[in-house]
Amino acid sequence: MSLLADWWQKKKAKPIPSHVTFFHCFGGLSLSLIIIQVITGVFMLFYYIPEPDKAAYSIEAMSNDVTLGWLVRNLHRWCSTLLMATVFSHMVIVFYYKAYKSPRQFTWVTGVFQLLIVFLLLVTGIMLPWDWRAYWSFTMWMDYVDTWFIVGEPMKELFLATFSLDVLYYTHILVIPLVLAGFLYFHFKMVRKHGISEPL
Structure with missing residues (x-):
């Protein structure tokens, strides 16, 4: 317990810059x-079934039959939207304050990638229930990918050939979060190294 108390005192003693x-x-x-997304997501892992004919029913059962399941599911859903809004707002504020300039270019680049990764999490999460909204969302995204110059059609064919709800599920809960964790690590490492920039 003393280790935790010492850690807390050390963190508490660190001064906050006056311009913050x-x-x-x-x-x-x-x-x-x-962090809320991770906690609620781990809870949902126990009840979600990544099969096309069972996915929507498993989420419905989680919401209706599991104690506080509706709250956890909605927290996950609401926080995903809020997360996209806060990350985007963070990027706009950093851009406004010109905090992307030297020596913080790498911090900015990792932040841009994190915005894209959070967007990917949002898109894959919307598709996981595999209801009518998920189906049309997937169709819309495939049509959008098809419009990309040169690479669009081959990428669409690749997605359609390899797509399954299992692949989407493991991408959402494992692959993308691990990539995000890596970018978060480097992002915070750079923030600790260079500090919080002052407004110009």
């Missing part, structure tokens, strides 16, 4: 929402 305002909190808020 409410707008500097969006990075921490985004991290808090990611």
Whole structure:
């Protein structure tokens, strides 16, 4: 217990820069929402069935039959939307303050990738229930990919040939979160190294 208390005292003693305002909190808020997503996502792992004919029913059963399942599922859903909004707001604020300039270019680049990764998590999460909304969302995204110059049609064919709800599920719960964790690690490492930028 003393180790935890010592760690807390050390963190508490670190001074907060005088120029830090409410707008500097969006990075921490985004991290808090990611933690909520992980906790609620782990809970949902126990009840979700990644099979086309059972996915929607498993989510319905989780929401209606599991104690507080509706709350956990909706928290996961609401926080995913909030996460996208806070990460995007964080990027806009960083851009406004010109905090992407030297020596923080790498911090900015990892942040841009994190925005794209969070968007991927949102898109794959929408498809997991595999109801009518998920089906049409998938169809829309495939049509969009098809419009990409040169690579669009081959990529669409590859997605359609390899697509299964299992692949989508493991991509959503394992592959994308691990990539996000890697970018978060480097992002916070750079923030610790260079500190919080002052407004120009």
